[in-house]
Amino acid sequence: MNKQLIDYILNAVNDIKVTHKRERRIRVDVEADSLTTLLESLKGQASFLHLSAITCVDWIEENQFELIYHVWSYEEKCLVSVHTRINRDRAKFVSVYDLYKPADFFERDIYEMFGVFFIGSPRMEKFILTEWFGMPPMRKDFDSEAYVQETFNWTEYNPDWLQELTDQGGGIAIKPEDIRMAGQLHNMSTHRERESAKKDQVVGKGWKS
Amino acid sequence: MKKELKIKETQTKQKEQKRTNPLAHVFDDFIDFCQSKSLFMLHYCTGCGAIELPPAMTSRFDMERLGVQPMVTPRQADILLVTGYVSVKTLKRVILTYEQMQSPKYVIGICSCTVNGGMYWQSYATAKKLNEYMPVDVYIAGCMPRPEAVLEGLHRLKHNIKNDRKEQKGSAWKDYYQNYDYYLGNQQNLFGDEWQTPVDVIAEAKLYGLESDGTYGENTKKLEKVQQPLLEQEMKIRMKP
Numbered sequence: 001m002n003k004q005l006i007d008y009i010l011n012a013v014n015d016i017k018v019t020h021k022r023e024r025r026i027r028v029d030v031e032a033d034s035l036t037t038l039l040e041s042l043k044g045q046a047s048f049l050h051l052s053a054i055t056c057v058d059w060i061e062e063n064q065f066e067l068i069y070h071v072w073s074y075e076e077k078c079l080v081s082v083h084t085r086i087n088r089d090r091a092k093f094v095s096v097y098d099l100y101k102p103a104d105f106f107e108r109d110i111y112e113m114f115g116v117f118f119i120g121s122p123r124m125e126k127f128i129l130t131e132w133f134g135m136p137p138m139r140k141d142f143d144s145e146a147y148v149q150e151t152f153n154w155t156e157y158n159p160d161w162l163q164e165l166t167d168q169g170g171g172i173a174i175k176p177e178d179i180r181m182a183g184q185l186h187n188m189s190t191h192r193e194r195e196s197a198k199k200d201q202v203v204g205k206g207w208k209s
Numbered sequence: 210m211k212k213e214l215k216i217k218e219t220q221t222k223q224k225e226q227k228r229t230n231p232l233a234h235v236f237d238d239f240i241d242f243c244q245s246k247s248l249f250m251l252h253y254c255t256g257c258g259a260i261e262l263p264p265a266m267t268s269r270f271d272m273e274r275l276g277v278q279p280m281v282t283p284r285q286a287d288i289l290l291v292t293g294y295v296s297v298k299t300l301k302r303v304i305l306t307y308e309q310m311q312s313p314k315y316v317i318g319i320c321s322c323t324v325n326g327g328m329y330w331q332s333y334a335t336a337k338k339l340n341e342y343m344p345v346d347v348y349i350a351g352c353m354p355r356p357e358a359v360l361e362g363l364h365r366l367k368h369n370i371k372n373d374r375k376e377q378k379g380s381a382w383k384d385y386y387q388n389y390d391y392y393l394g395n396q397q398n399l400f401g402d403e404w405q406t407p408v409d410v411i412a413e414a415k416l417y418g419l420e421s422d423g424t425y426g427e428n429t430k431k432l433e434k435v436q437q438p439l440l441e442q443e444m445k446i447r448m449k450p
Contacts, residue, residue: 129334131297131400137333144333148326151399152337155325176325 001078009045013038024078032084039099048073054106056114060140063088065116095121113138214394237374245370246276251286253303256293258320258353265356277363283309291339294322294329297399300336307343308408314382315346315366320353327352341395344381386414390426397428403435
């Protein structure tokens, strides 16, 4: 790995934070405006030809989406992860399709799962979830549990032999109905409240140890 | 939105034919016996439960000594074995597969996922109860069930096939025709009102003489509105320029 070259490319960008995680693993935090410039110079000058993945993280409390571009260079043998944050309310970003063709695939996936629209990406349409018309399901404010409670019915299973066991003091420690929480958590306002309530419930009705 | 549909409890209109031949029941028993001894199984391996099937089929547990053999196409299969979780997208394909199979046909649901969503119960993408969408003969619970349990389930199915007519129980596959409205309603809840399959189930029900009150209802009326007749597909080889 030619460290000087990579450092030279990275330091040419304003407001950049470079962290050397390991010998061949570099984390870079940049502003959203300079991301494409950085990727372009990485690709052009140090042959970072391979876009391994684009990842999206939903930071709901900071009202931001984090986009992470993993690029690999076959010559330098080095993986650079470029992190950037965009506003969650205006979830739009520039596509890097003209730099990396596989970005088409990743961007489509992120658009479907998180609802981040990539301007200039060739096919911003349904990909895997062709039967899904709700909000993007990987967003933190999508409550999968509440959706499941609203949509599906459950099989009830109370056989006689289980009743006999229960009478003797054995049987199932936590009933499935209790685990499903009967939609109580749906009414809680914030994510954090929901999490704490979940913990209480598990502790309250919880494991017979 | 969640709806709880109920199966109509009505008796079938099916006429009971008077059997004049004294040997008729003997033949019935013989047919049931033969049917239970030779079953072709189509395994729809969507989930992890499929990993238990190779040992169940091959020499260690040897499914074939029960007369059960894997089959490649739905048209020739008797059993549809749904192994593991069924996502909503997969469920469409499972239903298409099920409707292509010829009667009598049997469905076995393996793993907890087909019973109640299993460990994916929180997931927005998996369907929870398989028997809301198609009649299931035998459930084999477990995560995953061992090959012994799979064989036990097949034994139970064979027992059912042999004895259902004697004990005057309805078979599950008949239930799909007799209560088509219920199953269709559940399918429509999930896939939207424009859902239709290439198989005309109501026509098949007429053909088999299995029409009943449960065959028709609100949901089949919805289907009639959107149903398009099947057209012949043009056979064409597309050449690349």
